[in-house]
Amino acid sequence: MLLFIKKCTFQSNLYFCKRLFSCSTARKEKYxxxxxxxxxxxxxxxxxxxxxxxxxxxxxxxxxxxxxxxxxxxxxxxxxxxxxxxxxxxxxxxxxxxxxxxxxxxxxxxxxxxxxxxxxxxxxxxxxxxxxxxxxxxxxxxxxxxxxxxxxxxxxxxxxxxxxxxxxxxxxxxxxxxxxxxxxxxxxxxxxxxxxxxxxxxxxxxxxxxxxxxxxxxxxxxxxxxxxxNDWQYEKDAFTDQSLETVIEETVRAKLLDHLNQEIPYNIKTKLEHFDISEDGTISAVVLLKCNKKRNVFCLLKQKGQPLKTIAMAVEKELRNAFRTHVIVRLSVETDQPKEEQAK
Incomplete structure (x- = not known):
């Protein structure tokens, strides 16, 4: 399973790089x-x-x-x-x-x-x-x-x-x-x-x-x-120097800051656990939210996980605008306490 995930991640990254930073012969001839x-x-x-x-x-x-x-x-x-x-x-x-x-x-x-x-x-x-x-x-x-x-x-x-x-x-x-x-x-x-x-x-x-x-x-x-x-630094279709994975993680962290009170979101760590780009360009990601306090988990999973679902929807909206393609994001929660998990 681990080998399969690594293989998928490599293929997805390769596809993304070709898509955003392609320098095909046709493009070179055109420009x-x-x-x-x-x-x-x-x-x-x-x-x-x-x-x-x-x-x-x-x-x-x-x-x-x-x-x-x-x-x-x-x-x-x-x-x-x-x-x-x-x-x-x-x-x-x-x-x-x-x-x-x-x-x-x-x-x-x-x-x-x-x-x-x-x-x-x-x-x-x-x-x-x-x-x-x-x-x-x-x-x-x-x-x-x-x-x-x-x-x-x-x-x-x-x-x-x-x-x-x-x-x-x-x-x-x-x-x-x-x-x-x-x-x-x-x-x-x-x-x-x-x-x-x-x-x-x-x-x-x-x-x-x-x-x-x-x-x-x-x-x-x-x-x-x-x-x-002057010479361009990036290919025409590029829009950032950050990896797709980094943009996803940082967007999740930003939406946590927006939707959770006080210092709680600052204590939550984000980690991209799964990433895939399908043949039709749809991006799928699973992001783990690592909480060091039980009350942080409660804030995310209360009301049958509604806060977590709201954050995931906000992340998807931002990323669809950024990547100009369909994006599906699932969030899971992990804590040092007995493990609880809620996916969108």
């Missing part, structure tokens, strides 16, 4: 493609008249970075939830349109050193934003205009990360959640304070609602126009 190694020994795609742009979106936790990137790329690839620290490490999400490719780098929310120590956060919370800024052609600083404590000042944590910015990189100020402001004149006040009091020089300013999509088209068009003649 006049060739693959080369850049100075960092990274495989890049060279095609005639290609334009490329790498964009880093940075900001404080829960400012809406992942939601904005999902809107910009028109796919829900980046995990999102209403709680902080949903994004644990850098995600690269790819958007290709005509002759232009944009790679968006989603990063963990910038966190003060004492908070990292207090909550035992991974080093990625410190390293990934700085590394993304160093790679980026365009850097977008995302400000939550509904947070009255942080909206009129660029955080010192952000300023410190911007030290790794290239001299030729553009800097954008992106005001998010503008749909929630009752008085629109407040936006002008925020912009005045951010531009007059900050030492940063912004190349442009955008006002968006990542949740509703307002203003996102203008930002996307600006970035498409900003792309320079």
């Amino acid at each position: 006049n493609n060739e693959y080369i190694l850049d100075s960092n020994q990274t495989l890049v795609l060279r095609r005639e008249d290609a334009k490329f742009l790498k964009v880093a979106i940075v900001g404080l936790p829960n400012n809406g970075k992942s939601t904005l990137i999902n809107q910009l790329t028109k796919r829900t690839v980046c995990p999102t939830s209403s709680k902080v620290h949903t994004t644990m490490h850098k995600f690269e999400t790819v958007y290709s349109e005509n002759d232009t490719q944009i790679v968006f780098m989603d990063t963990p929310g910038l966190t003060a050193p004492h908070e990292m120590k207090k909550y035992n956060l991974a080093k990625t919370f410190k390293n990934d934003p700085a590394e993304s800024i160093a790679e980026a052609d365009v850097i977008g600083i995302l400000q939550d205009v509904t947070n009255i404590f942080t909206r009129v000042k660029i955080s010192d944590i952000i300023l410190d990360c911007l030290k790794s910015k290239r001299d030729d990189a553009s800097l954008l100020l992106i005001l998010n959640k503008v749909d929630k402001l009752k008085k629109k004149v407040t936006l002008l006040e925020i912009i005045n304070q951010l531009t007059n009091k900050s030492l940063l020089k912004f190349d442009d300013i955008f006002m968006v609602s990542a949740l509703t999509g307002d203003g996102v088209d203008d930002l996307r068009n600006y970035l498409l126009d900003s792309a320079k003649i």
Whole structure:
């Protein structure tokens, strides 16, 4: 049985790679493609008249970075939830349109050193934003205009990360959640304070609602126009640098954060136990939720497992949008207590 599962996993991964990163002779002839190694020994795609742009979106936790990137790329690839620290490490999400490719780098929310120590956060919370800024052609600083404590000042944590910015990189100020402001004149006040009091020089300013999509088209068009003649980093059909398995696990974790109260979802570990892609493209997955407390299991399995079913349905909806195919997800629960299991 174990050998069979491993064989299926290998075949599914191979199918997925061919599907997303295929470079058939017909495609090469159509686009006049060739693959080369850049100075960092990274495989890049060279095609005639290609334009490329790498964009880093940075900001404080829960400012809406992942939601904005999902809107910009028109796919829900980046995990999102209403709680902080949903994004644990850098995600690269790819958007290709005509002759232009944009790679968006989603990063963990910038966190003060004492908070990292207090909550035992991974080093990625410190390293990934700085590394993304160093790679980026365009850097977008995302400000939550509904947070009255942080909206009129660029955080010192952000300023410190911007030290790794290239001299030729553009800097954008992106005001998010503008749909929630009752008085629109407040936006002008925020912009005045951010531009007059900050030492940063912004190349442009955008006002968006990542949740509703307002203003996102203008930002996307600006970035498409900003792309320079350069080799593509990904094939046309690619949409992320993450494996399919990682996207599934991270989406499950994000939906746990959305549907469970307080600290409970942070204590649940996710593990992909089964993964398969059928001939018609349907993706099937079984994800194990490992709980270290009996009350966490109860929260998932109460009311005949209704919370577990609700979470599974939310995960399927997100993944269908991300992968553009039918997705079936089953969740099972395991604990150190006597084993209980409930599948969708």
